[in-house]
Amino acid sequence: MSSFSSSDILYVLQVLPCVSGVVFPATFTFVNQCGYTVWPGLLSSAGSPQVSTTGFALNPGESIPVSAPASWSGRMWGRTVCSQDSASGRFTCLTGDCGSGTVECGGGGGAPPAPPAKGPLDGYNLPMLVAPQGGIGGGNCTTTGCVADLNGSCPSELKVVSAVSSSSVGGGCVACRSACEAFREAKYCCSGEYGTPDTCKPSAYSELFKSACPRAYSYAYDDGTSTFTCASADYIITFCPAPSTR
Numbered sequence: 212m213s214s215f216s217s218s219d220i221l222y223v224l225q226v227l228p229c230v231s232g233v234v235f236p237a238t239f240t241f242v243n244q245c246g247y248t249v250w251p252g253l254l255s256s257a258g259s260p261q262v263s264t265t266g267f268a269l270n271p272g273e274s275i276p277v278s279a280p281a282s283w284s285g286r287m288w289g290r291t292v293c294s295q296d297s298a299s300g301r302f303t304c305l306t307g308d309c310g311s312g313t314v315e316c317g318g319g320g321g322a323p324p325a326p327p328a329k330g331p332l333d334g335y336n337l338p339m340l341v342a343p344q345g346g347i348g349g350g351n352c353t354t355t356g357c358v359a360d361l362n363g364s365c366p367s368e369l370k371v372v373s374a375v376s377s378s379s380v381g382g383g384c385v386a387c388r389s390a391c392e393a394f395r396e397a398k399y400c401c402s403g404e405y406g407t408p409d410t411c412k413p414s415a416y417s418e419l420f421k422s423a424c425p426r427a428y429s430y431a432y433d434d435g436t437s438t439f440t441c442a443s444a445d446y447i448i449t450f451c452p453a454p455s456t457r
Contacts, residue, residue, distance in 0.1 A: 245451035306336035346444030357424035390416040401431035
């Protein structure tokens with residue numbers, strides 16, 4: 212998932228930009244360069260102004276802008292392999308599902324694996340790039356994200372597999388879980404006795420993600436190379452960007 216704020220944006224990578232504390236309004240333009248539909252999800256932080264939508268369909272080749280009011284903060288992510296049950300009418304997604312039963316998430320967050328703009332920290336389901344436009348002042352207005360196909364190189368014990376093969380992502384591995392999500396062990400989740408930067412170190416799994424996506428968040432204390440602050444910018448969030456846009 213990604214978290215964003217309207218003016219000063221703290222973003223870390225992928226699945227979803229992280230925005231926090233926006234002083235001025237901002238526009239987030241979602242672009243789908245995938246060969247299948249992606250359903251972006253948006254979640255406003257507690258006490259934050261709301262955006263006009265909490266979820267929508269983004270068809271291949273489509274571009275949709277979403278305006279965020281001043282002082283907005285929240286999370287954004289991409290959902291894939293989604294469908295609506297013909298009997299109940301309930302809408303669900305195999306990756307990034309927000310549990311609302313509809314295309315609009317309505318206050319629900321994305322279930323892992325669905326990386327935020329942070330990256331594979333919460334898992335990975337599709338390539339994503341966050342590009343600030345027109346940022347001013349101090350900070351690091353750097354394009355960040357992950358353009359690698361981590362589903363193809365995902366270790367078997369972390370794979371989320373779908374038998375679905377249609378105009379969506381297709382059969383096979385459709386997402387790659389984080390080691391924390393897969394094993395629920397403190398050493399991977401940086402919890403308990405591993406709950407500090409001194410005791411929680413990168414694992415073989417997080418290093419696999421990091422080598423493929425150097426600017427992505429790969430584990431809980433990966434701030435040093437994965438956190439960027441940009442002031443007063445708009446953002447283009449591209450799903451399945453071409454490798455040349457790194």
